[in-house]
Amino acid sequence: MNSPTGTRDPDQTRERILDAAYKLFVDKGFAAVSMRDLAEESGVTKSLIHHHFGSKEALWELVKERAIEAYAKGQVAELEAAEEPGPQLLHDSIERYFRFLQEHPEVARLFAWTHLDADQSCGKLDAELVRLGAERIRQAQGRGLLRADVNPANVVTLFVGCCTHWFQARAHHAHWPGVGDDEEFLDDFLKIVMGGLLPRDGKEGS
Amino acid sequence: MNSPTGTRDPDQTRERILDAAYKLFVDKGFAAVSMRDLAEESGVTKSLIHHHFGSKEALWELVKERAIEAYAKGQVAELEAAEEPGPQLLHDSIERYFRFLQEHPEVARLFAWTHLDADQSCGKLDAELVRLGAERIRQAQGRGLLRADVNPANVVTLFVGCCTHWFQARAHHAHWPGVGDDEEFLDDFLKIVMGGLLPRDGKEGS
DNA sequence: GTATTAACTGGCCGACCGGTCAATAAGGGC
DNA sequence: GCCCTTATTGACCGGTCGGCCAGTTAATAC
Numbered sequence A, B: 001m002n003s004p005t006g007t008r009d010p011d012q013t014r015e016r017i018l019d020a021a022y023k024l025f026v027d028k029g030f031a032a033v034s035m036r037d038l039a040e041e042s043g044v045t046k047s048l049i050h051h052h053f054g055s056k057e058a059l060w061e062l063v064k065e066r067a068i069e070a071y072a073k074g075q076v077a078e079l080e081a082a083e084e085p086g087p088q089l090l091h092d093s094i095e096r097y098f099r100f101l102q103e104h105p106e107v108a109r110l111f112a113w114t115h116l117d118a119d120q121s122c123g124k125l126d127a128e129l130v131r132l133g134a135e136r137i138r139q140a141q142g143r144g145l146l147r148a149d150v151n152p153a154n155v156v157t158l159f160v161g162c163c164t165h166w167f168q169a170r171a172h173h174a175h176w177p178g179v180g181d182d183e184e185f186l187d188d189f190l191k192i193v194m195g196g197l198l199p200r201d202g203k204e205g206s
Numbered sequence C: 001g002t003a004t005t006a007a008c009t010g011g012c013c014g015a016c017c018g019g020t021c022a023a024t025a026a027g028g029g030c
Numbered sequence D: 001g002c003c004c005t006t007a008t009t010g011a012c013c014g015g016t017c018g019g020c021c022a023g024t025t026a027a028t029a030c
Helices: A010-028 A035-042 A046-053 A056-080 A087-103 A105-116 A127-142 A152-168 A182-197 B010-028 B035-042 B046-053 B056-080 B087-103 B105-116 B127-142 B152-168 B182-197
Strands: none
Touching (some): A010 A035, A035 A056, A056 A105, A087 A152, A087 A182, A105 B105, A152 B152, A182 B152, B010 B046, B010 B105, B056 B087, B127 B152, B152 B182
């Protein structure tokens, strides 16, 4: 069922199947999507999907891997091209991640599915991103630009988790009284986290 | 198949079914659990589950509703019995929520499922909890004990989201270099958030 | 004791599941 | 031209799905 009747383009076919699978799996979850759904959405036969990807599970693994790898590589590239370590870089990195999820909310859903899958492999793909982010924070700490008594990796985990959850729980928040929109939340979040990470003017205990 | 052969206790039976459904649904998700799984886990027949709850969907809705209502009521009770509004109350509330999820990690999973369900009703059940928490923060802000230029509801959303995501993404974090354990993360999180929410010693712009 | 109600069972239904397989057809190398 | 590879199809498999229904059995009301 490729566009010019009777012609074949296996690469494009694979792409179409992967796109359809990404859309349906992220939307409904692995268990709620059938091979027949995938076949219909991508405009090919069930058998052809098996031919190209082997099994439903294998397709799902590939979909996850591709999406997370693309995300991680993009973020790493932006982080490596960034300015000197310091509060501004942290601020920009948080906002960059927030904007990314804002434009690609389906990625937040994908993360949620992988967490519930107890997925082993997907956590490894963004490890490099976390390592790089933590390193930048550690450098800023070494220069006295960020408070030094917190674990840099925990800082990354904190802001990634907070932003991710914001988009995952959007439907929930709609029922919560007084919760603001994306912009207000990002503003407040940045105020609090940056305020908590800047070194205090005076020395402080506790 | 109740304990004393031949006797009946429909309330206990319903309870057993609900317990089994909670366990299986939270573990595998709605779509990946069959009525036959539920029947086996609870030790009754498939037909009996239909008799008591009507359908698989209705059972899932009831399971979600009960669990979230119990959680919300418990947290509201603790919050209402708490001390005066201020930094200490906020600190304790964050830690209380964190400890709750630490003891009941399945609740974090339940939240993830409800988010992916695009569940309409479950967000309403904890609205009262959010309203109450935000009100306490607003009171503390009014007394100058917490910085006043952030939306209290966003503060609640922030710490709830961060703690929830921490437990949802645990498997992921295992692959992230340098991320600490529960105690270290909670410590760092509290340092940052409390540090960011305390009024600055000197007035500051920006 | 008997009638009524509700808890509970086992068997059955049509639909759908993921996967396989033989057959067909198109493309590329020669 | 032919051949070999492979993309692609549709029919088919055994198994499982959620739900239904007729029948049995225990508690209850009178």
